[in-house]
Every structure is written in structure tokens, then in C-alpha cells.
Amino acid sequence: MKGPVDFHAIDTSTEMLAQAKSVMQHAGLDPHLQQADVLSLPYKDQSFDVVMAAHVLEHLPDPQRALAEMVRVLKPGGTVFLCVTRPSLFGALIQLLWRTWAITEQEGIAWLHASQLVDVGYQPVRLGSAGLASTAFWARRSR
Known part of the structure; x- marks a missing residue:
């Protein structure tokens, strides 16, 4: 244990x-x-078993750079979890209020694969009356 x-x-x-x-x-x-700042994490390489970011990437001008930092601090075999705003009516409202952008499932999957992650998965997330407003992604760093 x-x-x-x-x-x-x-x-x-x-x-x-x-x-x-x-x-x-x-x-x-x-x-x-x-x-x-997520673009320059203050941790050594391969420090964590799990790294997660909830509604962060869609606020950044270079989300793939942030993802690369997250993967850098992830141990081999570790898992990354992301939750992002998806294209939707609610997502459009969020974009207007906070000047973010929505991320499609295809974009998120492509980013995770480009980061050399494996076992990529995703699931739309229902937020009450807002409907399917977010998408959760997960992937693993190969050993």
C-alpha cells in the first residue's frame, strides 16, 4: 500500500x-x-503520478505549451486529467465573459496524442441546466 x-x-x-x-x-x-504559472511549473521532471487542470487550457494563448509542462512533471505511467469548455451555447457565453475559447474533442485528443500520451479518452460533462458544457479528457504517459 x-x-x-x-x-x-x-x-x-x-x-x-x-x-x-x-x-x-x-x-x-x-x-x-x-x-x-502553468507555462513554467516549479517542479522537477517526473514529479507526480497525477496531473490535472480544470478549465485552464482554454484561457491560454498557447495551451499546448502548458500541456507539455504538465507532461514534463508527470511520472512514466502517470495520468493527466483535463477539463475544458466545449463548443456549446453555454461555452459561447463563457467565451464572451472570460475571453476563452472552446476546445473540441478532436482538438483535445490531437493535443494529447501530440504530447506522446497513450490511452487517451474523453467524456462530455453535463453541468446542470447548461447541458454538455465541458469535456473531460484523460491520458497516460507511457512507461
């Missing part, structure tokens, strides 16, 4: 880090949080 789980998280916003710390501590977790 493996030891305890360490949670590490980054954000460029100190306010978001404070909120994350509060929520995670309320859930009984002791997170390691730091202010940083």
Missing part, C-alpha cells in the same frame, strides 16, 4: 490560492499551494 497522498496546486492568483486552501483544509487535506 502506498503512503499518504500529497496535494500540490498552483495558480497565478493569490485570491484563488487562499480559496483553494480554505476548501481543501475544510475537506481535511493539507495542500501545498504556490503562486506559479
